[in-house]
Amino acid sequence: MLRKGGGNWVEGDRFFNRKVELNALKERVADGTHTLLTAQRRMGKTSLVRELLRQLAETGEFETVFVDLEAANNPADMVAEIAAQAWKPQGVLQTVQTVFANIIEAAGERVEEMSIANLKVTFRAGINDGNWKQKGDEVFEILTAGDCQAVLAIDELPVLVNRMLKDGDEHVTPEGKRMVDELLSWLRKTGQLNKGRISMILSGSVGLEPILEQAGLSAHANIFSGYDLNPWSEKTSVSCLEELARSYGIDLSVEVRREMCRRLRCCIPHHVQMFFDKLHHHLENSCRTNASLKDVDAAYRYGMLSVRGQSDLKHYENRLEIVLGRAGNVIALDILTTTATCGILDEDTVGLYLAHFLDQDEDNGTSVPSVVNVLHVLEHDGYLERFGGGYRFVSGLLEDWWKNRYGRNFEPVFERQRRDRRPI
Ligand SMILES: Nc1ncnc2c1ncn2[C@@H]1O[C@H](COP(=O)(O)OP(=O)(O)OP(=O)(O)O)[C@@H](O)[C@H]1O
Numbered sequence: 001m002l003r004k005g006g007g008n009w010v011e012g013d014r015f016f017n018r019k020v021e022l023n024a025l026k027e028r029v030a031d032g033t034h035t036l037l038t039a040q041r042r043m044g045k046t047s048l049v050r051e052l053l054r055q056l057a058e059t060g061e062f063e064t065v066f067v068d069l070e071a072a073n074n075p076a077d078m079v080a081e082i083a084a085q086a087w088k089p090q091g092v093l094q095t096v097q098t099v100f101a102n103i104i105e106a107a108g109e110r111v112e113e114m115s116i117a118n119l120k121v122t123f124r125a126g127i128n129d130g131n132w133k134q135k136g137d138e139v140f141e142i143l144t145a146g147d148c149q150a151v152l153a154i155d156e157l158p159v160l161v162n163r164m165l166k167d168g169d170e171h172v173t174p175e176g177k178r179m180v181d182e183l184l185s186w187l188r189k190t191g192q193l194n195k196g197r198i199s200m201i202l203s204g205s206v207g208l209e210p211i212l213e214q215a216g217l218s219a220h221a222n223i224f225s226g227y228d229l230n231p232w233s234e235k236t237s238v239s240c241l242e243e244l245a246r247s248y249g250i251d252l253s254v255e256v257r258r259e260m261c262r263r264l265r266c267c268i269p270h271h272v273q274m275f276f277d278k279l280h281h282h283l284e285n286s287c288r289t290n291a292s293l294k295d296v297d298a299a300y301r302y303g304m305l306s307v308r309g310q311s312d313l314k315h316y317e318n319r320l321e322i323v324l325g326r327a328g329n330v331i332a333l334d335i336l337t338t339t340a341t342c343g344i345l346d347e348d349t350v351g352l353y354l355a356h357f358l359d360q361d362e363d364n365g366t367s368v369p370s371v372v373n374v375l376h377v378l379e380h381d382g383y384l385e386r387f388g389g390g391y392r393f394v395s396g397l398l399e400d401w402w403k404n405r406y407g408r409n410f411e412p413v414f415e416r417q418r419r420d421r422r423p424i
């Protein structure tokens with residue numbers, strides 16, 4: 001019985017489909033390929049990797065480790081996180097214990113009784129700027145020493161890289177660049193050295209490539225072979241909605257399910273789940289179990305596009321600011337709102353943006369980020385897609401949400417400027 005996904009990653013009986021993707025990733029793991037998993041926000045990257053590791057661990061043929069670097073600030077944090085997550089009651093335990101023997105001893109606790117959070121803090125105390133590579137090498141040695149092939153999944157590496165690269169004003173600093181260069185060189189060297197014994201999978205809620213491009217460090221991603229995670233097809237989404245409906249005792253006709261997909265335009269699993277949840281609540285509130293097309297409309301308008309529905313989508317803006325910085329985000333916001341209100345961002349309008357921000361660059365003496373750069377990120381991270389000669393939103397939901405939130409009385413920045421310059 002498929003259960004609702006909520007907002008966090010899902011696995012096991014909450015995980016639906018993705019058989020093709022799971023098989024493709026299993027093949028890559030078997031080949032020892034290092035993978036960079038890319039997709040737009042909320043596509044189910046973390047869930048896919050978690051489910052993959054769960055299935056691989058179940059076979060007993062793989063040593064699996066999953067780390068989330070959302071809260072990490074530096075390479076030492078990363079190594080401590082990997083070491084703590086590699087800790088297992090059997091197998092790797094003893095060896096991880098050996099690497100950190102004196103640290104554990106100093107903590108005066110029995111390692112068997114420590115939580116992962118505690119282990120992380122304890123390990124971290126023994127890792128610093130000077131020894132993180134050596135400790136990291138030792139942890140990799142342990143991971144690859146057993147009979148089983150190891151799979152190391154690192155989620156949110158781009159968030160850590162971004163944090164290291166930029167200062168408080170979101171400028172790439174020479175020191176940040178040096179540190180990221182060192183971290184990624186080490187990861188690359190380690191990956192190459194252990195090829196065949198360990199397979200790494202990188203993922204993140206923001207893309208790694210645009211961040212590395214900003215810093216001129218793109219070559220570091222070379223050992224990772226990209227794998228694009230796509231939205232669900234209409235067929236898959238319709239089946240998922242059918243299973244969810246069965247689990248929660250409601251009746252959604254094929255027509256109703258198709259209409260839900262049509263509204264979304266792009267069936268991002270999180271949005272499919274969200275839509276089901278809103279429709280389910282809507283039916284519960286009216287004490288019914290049967291949905292009509294009118295119910296779909298109501299759940300979309302008053303649920304998905306409500307202030308609470310939108311708060312889920314607030315995530316998108318935060319992540320965009322991470323990649324583009326505040327200045328770039330201002331440009332992105334304007335472009336996205338124009339696209340949402342017009343339905344399409346045509347070539348002429350792109351030209352107006354280019355001209356406007358070129359003027360501004362000259363006025364301020366700044367050059368980054370350019371409109372071209374912003375459009376590249378918006379396309380890479382799946383907000384916009386090429387359409388005709390211009391761009392449009394990939395997701396119907398995101399488009400409607402953007403229009404609702406920013407579209408009222410909106411005037412593109414070049415129009416505002418033109419008005420301000422007009423003689424009174
Ligand atoms: N295979 C799946 N089956 C069922 N629901 C899914 C699946 N994949 C994703 N979801 C839904 O999407 C939500 C987000 O999933 P997940 O956190 O894995 O996405 P993500 O791509 O890692 O997101 P982010 O961009 O924020 O990192 C889940 O809570 C769930 O509702």
Ligand SMILES: [Mg+2]
Nearest residue numbers: 045046204205
């Ligand atoms: Mg994720």
